[in-house]
Amino acid sequence: MSLLGRHDKIVLAHGGGGQLSDSLIRQQILPRIGGSDSPLYDAGSIELWGGRIYISTDSYVVKPLVFPGGDIGKLAVCGTVNDLAVSGARPVAMSLALIMAEGLPMDLLELILDSIGRTASENNVAIITGDTKTVEAGSADGLFINTTGIGLGRPGVDLGFSRILTGDLILITGTIGEHGMTILSQRQDIGFQSVLTSDCASVLGLIDEVLAFGGSRVKFMRDPTRGGLAATVCEIAAGCGQCIEIWEDQIPVQPAVRTAAEMLGLDVLNLANEGKVVMVVDPAWADECVKLCRAHPLGRNAAIIGSVKEATGVPVVEMKTRIGGRRIVQMPYGTDLPRIC
Amino acid sequence: MGPGRDHISLADIGQALRQIRSACCRIQRPIRIMEVCGTHTVAIYRHGIRQMLPKEVQLISGPGCPVCVTEDAYIDLALELASKTDVLIATYGDMVRVPGRGGSLERCQPAGKVQVVLSADDVLALARSNPDRIVVFLAVGFETTAPATAVILQEAIESDIQNLCILCGHKLVVPAMKALIDGRNTLIDGFLCPGHVSVIIGSNAFRQIVDVYQRPCVVAGFEPLQIMAGLAEICTMLAEGRAGLGSVYRAAVTPDGNIHAQQLMARYLQVVPARWRGLGLIPQSGLAIRAEFGRFDAVQRFGLAWPDHRESPGCRCGEVLSGLIWPDQCPLFGDPCTPQSPIGPCMVSSEGSCAALYKYGRHVR
Structure with missing residues (x-):
């Protein structure tokens, strides 16, 4: 039996980035989706057209949506840019998916979108595709964001x-x-x-x-x-x-x-x-x-x-x-x- | 961290260590000191203090983690309350993972049903902002958190807040210390007494342990230097063959404590026998809501009955809490009992002696 015990349901700590997250990924997710036992990095990479392409995806559910030092939009761009950067990649493009709850104030959404645009531009990352979904009030805490970034490997850099x-x-x-x-x-x-x-x-x-x-x-x-x-x-x-x-x-x-x-x-x-x-x-x-x-x-x-x-x-x-x-x-x-x- | 915070002086720590070593040389036998408070336990591990002490000095983690000593019947009552549709549970953070017979609040409840609070104000605000629900506050802890419960009761009465009630599980420190010496084959030579509790009850509260049981008691804060200085004072008293009452936390602790807080507690809460997880029933060791305020008692309000008492099979937390065995002498320690899947109370809280050893010291012992 695993030291973590079996959880019948997802608990908040499964998303905490600690032992419970790790066990969820290794025991429930990877074996079912054909994932390997190889080390997990912040971004995955594949050899393509003579270069190494890095992909990283992350979802952002921070509450409150705006906090001292940033907001969910800035976080969603920086987080994915950072995951590519620490993998040794230079980010080039990004997707943006918004899951918005009914009742989210338009002013707040605009403020967050401006922040996304500004942060992407500061990092020279083009947002080239996206998606919007709405859910009933109360089911998504206002706004969830997913970003997926693509980056190119740098010559002479080898991290692992x-x-x-x-x-x-x-x-x-x-x-x-x-x-x-x-x-x-x-x-x-x-x-x-x-x-x-x-x-x-x-x-x-x-x-x-x-x-x-x-x-x-x-x-x-x-x-x-x-x-x-x-x-x-x-x-x-x-x-x-x-x-x-x-x-x-x-x-x-x-x-x-x-x-x-x-x-x-x-x-x-x-x-x-x-x-x-x-x-x-x-x-x-x-x-x-x-x-x-x-x-x-x-x-x-x-x-x-x-x-x-x-x-x-x-x-x-x-x-x-x-x-x-x-x-x-x-x-x-x-x-x-x-x-x- | 409030009053009494020291800047760490490595020279002072070195001085305290020399004092401890010199006392050990004179005593010539193992010295067993119980740190009563769970916050001390965690600080001792976090700073790696145990490894710095001479091997003759053994630190035993006492019953001072309020969550550790909360019996599973209490958790089961909390779960029963949480299952009612109109109830919102307000609780201190570390209660969320404590297992009862029917699971823990974390595993059994949907998000939003259980709200983590940090203060009396949080509880009152929660009740005010949820007028259509009944907020049940899980009142646990020692004399440090009991005044907050009294404040909640006072405010609820004065402001006529009707959608608030309390599941009272408060415990008192000194009766448990007495029970540890009285009823058991304990080997404790002295007590490092908890700073936070002493701010409320005053250092004189430990006088009876010193006078009646002839065990040195020293009140200390939670900075490494205070812990080390407290241990040094206890060792010195033992070397001199005397039991005294000391304090290395004078900035915050007075001999008589916080009289206002004591009066507030006495007005709304009464001393009752209480069942401690692992230690059983200890007379005059708990607090209950006074009968005249019974409408705020969750058990009365919802017409509940306390479930029968039962310990987890194989769990030796009682002996750990009594200082009779080390956490890793329990056959369940580490497998299957871990902080992720705790069986006994001492593994539950980050302050629990088993969890602290599992997290910070597994390689040491």
């Missing part, structure tokens, strides 16, 4: 779990947890709203810079969205079959996010990000990569936060804590729930 070696360093491009904590505070009305802003942004420009100089010295990239940094480093450890050690005192966190997380009993490592990248890089080039990131507006707080260690058994992620203790970092279960006292 298999390229990760013992001694490689782990880098994050900035402070963690802002998106997750912003959305949670908006939903829960917990009084942190004034100081929290989502980091929602396209990381394409930052990745362009890093790949242009780093080339094959960049081994792997992933954007730590749902499940946060914890999920991403756990996926990297499992994907490459090696242990990872991260250093708590090196992980950048805004004080407001840390305080809010502590008050709610949440682990900042599990909070979602929408404008950050975790990179695994050649140790000889890591300092250079940090400098490169810090020169970009989205990478000012970039830092080396850990390293790849040889696995002595099961590949695990271990964190050296701020006070010098050690603990295991686990794949989050689903979505974290605020706790009492």
